[in-house]
Amino acid sequence: MGELIALEGLDGAGKRTLTAKLVVELEAAGARVATLAFPRYGESIHADIAAEALRGQHGDLAASVHGMAMLFALDREEAKSHLCRLCSDNDVVILDRYVASNAAYGAARLRENSDGPFVQWIENLEFGRFRLPLPARQMFLGVPVELAQRRAAGREGSEPGRERDIFERDGGLQQRTADVYSALAAAAWVSPWRVLSATDPGAELAQWILG
Numbered sequence: 001m002g003e004l005i006a007l008e009g010l011d012g013a014g015k016r017t018l019t020a021k022l023v024v025e026l027e028a029a030g031a032r033v034a035t036l037a038f039p040r041y042g043e044s045i046h047a048d049i050a051a052e053a054l055r056g057q058h059g060d061l062a063a064s065v066h067g068m069a070m071l072f073a074l075d076r077e078e079a080k081s082h083l084c085r086l087c088s089d090n091d092v093v094i095l096d097r098y099v100a101s102n103a104a105y106g107a108a109r110l111r112e113n114s115d116g117p118f119v120q121w122i123e124n125l126e127f128g129r130f131r132l133p134l135p136a137r138q139m140f141l142g143v144p145v146e147l148a149q150r151r152a153a154g155r156e157g158s159e160p161g162r163e164r165d166i167f168e169r170d171g172g173l174q175q176r177t178a179d180v181y182s183a184l185a186a187a188a189w190v191s192p193w194r195v196l197s198a199t200d201p202g203a204e205l206a207q208w209i210l211g
């Protein structure tokens, strides 16, 4: 049975690039690898509504921290059987964002800490009520907030139809989200974490994942 490995980080941190690098390293080490990114835009009505809300549609929906988190959580709940199938067909499943994204962004929006009521609510909702599989390990790709923000802004110009959403435009929110992620990692929230920088050697990371 394969293990779920969650890769977390700010918008523009470089999660997609690192995921691609890890797939190469893990396959070179002989592992069968699958990847899945959340939100599942174009595949989940909940993810699509969340994206529309982040770009100003659906009235005041985006202002509701719990409402937005519920949409992201329902996207994962819908993906549960697909996730379980990926786990049974592979040795490793790398997730580009998972439950900790909801915990970190929501707590940051509410100006709560990693041990506050919002993070507890997410844990109870997603791992308790929805019975989502626990990640075996979690990674936080911790790049400087200004760098991640510059990258996210650059994408807006280079990828057609890709405007920054309200989370990405809010530098204060990105900084607080990074702080919550660091605290979740330090507390080994749900499972062991590793804090990464973009320059970490992929091969060593692949060994940690397989270890």
Ligand SMILES: Cc1cn([C@H]2C[C@H](O)[C@@H](COP(=O)(O)OP(=O)(O)O)O2)c(=O)[nH]c1=O
Binding pocket: 011, 038, 039, 069, 072, 073, 097, 098, 099, 101, 102, 103, 105, 106, 167, 168
């Ligand atoms: C998956 C997920 C994302 N988010 C946030 C992080 C991002 O700021 C935003 C959109 O996700 P993101 O992965 O950044 O998608 P995009 O390709 O549009 O940049 O939603 C949550 O708050 N909770 C979640 O569970």
